[in-house]
Structure formats: structure tokens, C-alpha cells
Amino acid sequence: MKLATIGVGNAGSKIIDRMLEFEDKTGRSLCRHVLVINSARTDLAKPDYVPEDRRILIGDTHKKAKGHGVGGDVEVGAEVAKHDIDEIRRAFDDVEIHEVDAIIVAAGLGGGTGSGAGPVVIEELQKMYDEPVYGLGILPGEYEGGRPALNAARSLQSFVQKVDNFIAFDNDAWRSRGQTIEEGYEQMNRELAVRIVTLLAAGEIDETDVAENAMDSSDIMRTLDTDGVSSIGYASTTISGDTDDGLLNRFREDETPVGDATDAAKIKGLVRRAVNSRLTIPCEVTSADRALIILSGPSELISRKGIESARQWLENEADTVDILAGDDPRPNASELSAVVLLSNVTETPRVDEIQRQAVDAQDKIAELEAAREEEINELITDENDELDPVV
Numbered sequence: 001m002k003l004a005t006i007g008v009g010n011a012g013s014k015i016i017d018r019m020l021e022f023e024d025k026t027g028r029s030l031c032r033h034v035l036v037i038n039s040a041r042t043d044l045a046k047p048d049y050v051p052e053d054r055r056i057l058i059g060d061t062h063k064k065a066k067g068h069g070v071g072g073d074v075e076v077g078a079e080v081a082k083h084d085i086d087e088i089r090r091a092f093d094d095v096e097i098h099e100v101d102a103i104i105v106a107a108g109l110g111g112g113t114g115s116g117a118g119p120v121v122i123e124e125l126q127k128m129y130d131e132p133v134y135g136l137g138i139l140p141g142e143y144e145g146g147r148p149a150l151n152a153a154r155s156l157q158s159f160v161q162k163v164d165n166f167i168a169f170d171n172d173a174w175r176s177r178g179q180t181i182e183e184g185y186e187q188m189n190r191e192l193a194v195r196i197v198t199l200l201a202a203g204e205i206d207e208t209d210v211a212e213n214a215m216d217s218s219d220i221m222r223t224l225d226t227d228g229v230s231s232i233g234y235a236s237t238t239i240s241g242d243t244d245d246g247l248l249n250r251f252r253e254d255e256t257p258v259g260d261a262t263d264a265a266k267i268k269g270l271v272r273r274a275v276n277s278r279l280t281i282p283c284e285v286t287s288a289d290r291a292l293i294i295l296s297g298p299s300e301l302i303s304r305k306g307i308e309s310a311r312q313w314l315e316n317e318a319d320t321v322d323i324l325a326g327d328d329p330r331p332n333a334s335e336l337s338a339v340v341l342l343s344n345v346t347e348t349p350r351v352d353e354i355q356r357q358a359v360d361a362q363d364k365i366a367e368l369e370a371a372r373e374e375e376i377n378e379l380i381t382d383e384n385d386e387l388d389p390v391v
């Protein structure tokens, strides 16, 4: 697939940057256009791979932002994007839309810029183009507290209503012990980039190289075309050196013909590992509406029989007949990877938890606001209320 990629806010921009890094390292060319949008000047300086002229600052003339960000306020995030919508639109104008199959907008939903400006950006893109617009959204961890949960629960509604598909990533599920928050984010961003790029870059290889079973961009787009929330599973095995199951060493050593029953079972095993791995958002696999399996690596290592049996296995597992499976031939890849897209998953416990946390936070914020007003009044009013204000 060929994509226009847009990062909104700090997390969104970092993820786009890691996608560009991963495609650069693996010789893919998925992201044909890139743009990052932020209300904080300092965050705009962070990306390593996004060209300088593809970074735009919004809200620098807005009284509550002034180039310093929106302080985690989702309303201000939306306001600055609306205020600077002409500038955003001009940046889109540079996108040669006939060159791309789809547009993806990445954002962290717990802050102010990504969660507030993200849906405004998407709304504009949907007005301007016929191509599908996908959201890639990061859900905040429970440990972040009530405000990020409230931002995320509200922003999730806007994102999902406006995009053609919302690919979710749950920070809670991916948090590891013994890491600083920044180290954790760095690792999560890389993991997410590998999954997104491996999934969406399938089908970009030119026709001459295409294997019989090659996945096509239109297959991926069809699976994503559900208007719902998606989760991605992934597993890989190294081709040279030590592999955890010896699959590819065996291919090397004795040149076992592709299609051999044992190796088909190993391909199926890799796909099963992907589905049973930590998904980008934990979910009930049976709640998926559609699914897609892609095997990415040297085509001589991808057994047709393996792909078919993996597809059949997932059909049973996910309890849906709408499953596509194919390969993404990468002759020089150092790994064989399986990526599984579960589209329109409806049972995701983390979303329910965030909503509960958000409702509690909203109640607490309302209580605190009312109490604060009363306290201020008490402070400035004399004991017997004998004094009047000047004006």
C-alpha cells in the first residue's frame, strides 16, 4: 500500500518517525507523504526522519497555546486546529493524492493536541479526499490518571466516528517494569511501527516480483473497511543465525522443499504465535468481524499450504469466514514475519476501563470545580457580607 502519513501531537509524530525509520531500515517505501502537526514548538524538533519542511506548528498565535502546547487540554487542542485549519489545508495540498491508496493519522489520545486536533484534521481530510482515512491511536495507561483517560474516552468517540478504521494501541498492555517512561515509549513506538509497516507495506512490491499468493493493497483496505476498531498481532523468526523454532535454519541446511507438510505446520505456528502474542490492543479474537494474515519474508520460505492452514485455523479461532491470507515477498528480509489484522473487534476490556475511569474523572472534576468556586467566594466575602465589590 502507498500511504500519506500524518502525526498529530507528540506521540503521533514520534510514531510516524519510527515508521519512517523502520521502512528505511527494511527497504520498504510505504510512507509516500509525511506531515507532522503540533502545537508545541519543542516537540516538533524531535523527529529524526521527518523532513523539516513537513513539520507544522499550529496555535502559535492562539492565546492559550503560543507555540508552547495546549497543556493537555483537549478543547484547546481542537480549537487551535480549527483556528489554523487553512494552514493545515495548505500542507495537505502538497499531497499528490493520486499517489496514495490511503491516509493514516496517528495520535496519542490521552493528551491535548493529538486527541483534540486529531479529529479536526481527520474531518478535513475526509472532506478533501475520497481515499480512506485510518486512525492510529494510542490509549493512555491507567497509571496516567483520570484526565488522560477522560481525554482518551472522548477523543476515541470522535476518532472512531470520523475514520474508516481505528487501529488501537494500548499503553497499559505494553508497559514493562524496570524502564523509565521514555524508554518504555521508545520501545513501544518501535514495536508499533514494525506492526503497522509490516501490515500496510504489503502489496507495494512491483508486479514483476509478485508471488502467486501476494497480498494486494485492496485486500488490506477491504479488511480495514469496517468503520470499527482494530488490533494487530505479530510474530517473527530470524532467517539466519539462531531461530527459536529452527524453521528457517532447516530451509537453509537441507533445502527442504517449500510446501512440505511440516513446514506448513511451522508457518501456521508462526501465525498462531502472532494471534496469541500481545496484541496492539488486547481483545477477544472471536469478536473480530474480519481478519487478514500476511506472511512477510523471502517467498521461497513461505509455504502456500502453510498460509492456507493458518487461514483455516484463524477462521475457527476467530469464528468468522471473512479472512484473507497472503504473502508479502521480501527477498532480502532477515526475518520471516506474520502479521495478523483483527478488524472491528468489539470486546476490548481496556476501552471499557478507560470509559469507567473517564466518568469518575469527569464527576471528580465537576465536584472540584464547584468546591473551588465556593471556596473563592468564601475567601473574598467578609464574615457578615457587609462589603460590596468596587465594580
Ligand code: GDP
Pocket: 008, 009, 010, 011, 012, 014, 070, 072, 107, 108, 109, 110, 111, 112, 113, 114, 115, 138, 139, 140, 141, 144, 148, 171, 185, 186, 188, 189
Ligand atoms: P499531545 O502532544 O498533547 O497530543 O500529547 P502527547 O502525545 O505528549 O501525549 C498524549 C498521550 O500519548 C499520553 O497521555 C500518553 O498516553 C501517550 N504517549 C506520549 N508519548 C508517547 C510515546 O512516545 N509512545 C506511546 N506509546 N505513547 C505516548
